[in-house]
Amino acid sequence: MTRNLLILGAGTAGTMIANKLRRALPHDDWTITVVDRDDRHLYQPGFLFVPFSDHSPAELVRSRRSVLHEGVDLLLGEVDRVDPDTKSVELQDGRVLTYDYLVIASGTTPRPDQTPGMLGDQWRTSIFDFYTLAGSTALAEALREFDHGRLVVHVTEMPIKCPVAPLEFTFLADSWLRERGLRDRVELVYVTPLSGAFTQPIASARLGAMLEERKILLEADFLVESIDGEGKVLRSYDEREVPFDLLVTVPLNMGADFVARSGLGDELNYVPVDKHTLQSTRYPDIFAVGDASNIPASKAGSVAHFSAEIFTDNFLRLAEGRPMTGSFDGHANCFVESGDGKALLIDFNYDTEPLPGKYPLPLVGPLDLLKETRANHFGKLAFRWVYWNVLLPGRPVPLPAHMSMVGKVLDLGRADEGSTDKEEE
Numbered sequence: 001m002t003r004n005l006l007i008l009g010a011g012t013a014g015t016m017i018a019n020k021l022r023r024a025l026p027h028d029d030w031t032i033t034v035v036d037r038d039d040r041h042l043y044q045p046g047f048l049f050v051p052f053s054d055h056s057p058a059e060l061v062r063s064r065r066s067v068l069h070e071g072v073d074l075l076l077g078e079v080d081r082v083d084p085d086t087k088s089v090e091l092q093d094g095r096v097l098t099y100d101y102l103v104i105a106s107g108t109t110p111r112p113d114q115t116p117g118m119l120g121d122q123w124r125t126s127i128f129d130f131y132t133l134a135g136s137t138a139l140a141e142a143l144r145e146f147d148h149g150r151l152v153v154h155v156t157e158m159p160i161k162c163p164v165a166p167l168e169f170t171f172l173a174d175s176w177l178r179e180r181g182l183r184d185r186v187e188l189v190y191v192t193p194l195s196g197a198f199t200q201p202i203a204s205a206r207l208g209a210m211l212e213e214r215k216i217l218l219e220a221d222f223l224v225e226s227i228d229g230e231g232k233v234l235r236s237y238d239e240r241e242v243p244f245d246l247l248v249t250v251p252l253n254m255g256a257d258f259v260a261r262s263g264l265g266d267e268l269n270y271v272p273v274d275k276h277t278l279q280s281t282r283y284p285d286i287f288a289v290g291d292a293s294n295i296p297a298s299k300a301g302s303v304a305h306f307s308a309e310i311f312t313d314n315f316l317r318l319a320e321g322r323p324m325t326g327s328f329d330g331h332a333n334c335f336v337e338s339g340d341g342k343a344l345l346i347d348f349n350y351d352t353e354p355l356p357g358k359y360p361l362p363l364v365g366p367l368d369l370l371k372e373t374r375a376n377h378f379g380k381l382a383f384r385w386v387y388w389n390v391l392l393p394g395r396p397v398p399l400p401a402h403m404s405m406v407g408k409v410l411d412l413g414r415a416d417e418g419s420t421d422k423e424e425e
């Protein structure tokens, strides 16, 4: 009898999983169906560059059908609800799909509607986001007009996808304003609910020092209560105020509403799963992969990729009635654009915070961890090609899914010898 694998969401994780499993699972025994609301696959890391005009929006969009294996069925429709008891999924147009196994890969979405005042008259006039293509395109226009005042970059609440992206935006804005001779006329402020620039101590110290070097003010521990669009002020629960002329905010990120409607989510609509197998803690035939789950790893494409590798190997064992032996370690790696054509690279997992050193090979790298280099910047730019041509099709990547300590420096005295590539300046 044919078995059905149903995947909700044809974004980064859903597409990679569908393509990898379609190659591995016999066509006579398995159907693979993916549901998404539209046929536009967006390369989200590219949104960061749109306001600075390095990427044209058209380069960031492809048809979902064109990036899915021809043996995968793509259904376009809005998921309304999952019923784990009848093993079925209802779409908003009334269609009902059944499954033997379900993968929830519906990601996380910025929700400006969750902060009072954010979606008021000033939305996309003086308050912008860059976590959507429409937002980053509108922001590009606003930045072209902006030549003096207070530019505030703001994170509403953690977790957010790509937690380094707001810092990258701030560094790029600093560099962009300097190039245009406007930096002296603009006060640049970074507002975060965290107590430092980033979540993990070593990376937070390094990134915090980079804010200071660039004379970017850090407003930490700021939990926004509301935004006064007319008065152009952010207000926190502890009654602090941050005025702005141009606000670039990362709204609260939340999992899909259908997850909540189906009784499958936590308070932010993320699906509770085993952090090593991504299997639902309540239903053994349901998995959540990518940003949709509650695993304590970064919400990032790299995590979607590394965890999809472990998940697909495990799933193939499960399909044959064997135990799942693969264990995801929370591996993430992210390039952090720092402006002036340079970037840092961070590599970490559930147990090990980002450390300095070389990646992926000891001594030779060629990439440096926690250090600003041109090679890292080119790595970030090259990633778009890798995404469309290697990762999404589910082709093998010559990097282990588990994080490696090889090349990492534990002696921080040695690592401090150079945190910027001086020869390259």
Ligand SMILES: Cc1cc2nc3c(=O)[nH]c(=O)nc-3n(C[C@H](O)[C@H](O)[C@H](O)COP(=O)(O)OP(=O)(O)OC[C@H]3O[C@@H](n4cnc5c(N)ncnc54)[C@H](O)[C@@H]3O)c2cc1C
Pocket (backbone or CB within 6 Å): 008, 009, 010, 011, 012, 013, 014, 035, 036, 037, 038, 044, 045, 046, 047, 048, 077, 078, 079, 080, 105, 106, 107, 108, 130, 131, 132, 161, 162, 165, 256, 258, 289, 290, 291, 292, 299, 300, 301, 302, 303, 304, 333, 334, 335
């Ligand atoms: C500005 C920005 C910069 C980033 N930079 C990086 C980076 O440099 N490196 C990195 O690793 N990651 C980066 N990321 C994060 C990365 O893009 C995401 O973590 C990754 O796309 C997550 O994949 P996913 O499959 O879980 O979710 P997505 O790719 O978001 O896919 C979720 C899919 O589910 C669909 N969906 C949701 N609800 C429904 C519904 N009810 N019905 C039908 N379909 C539905 C959506 O349409 C979507 O296609 C960045 C993200 C942003 C926004």
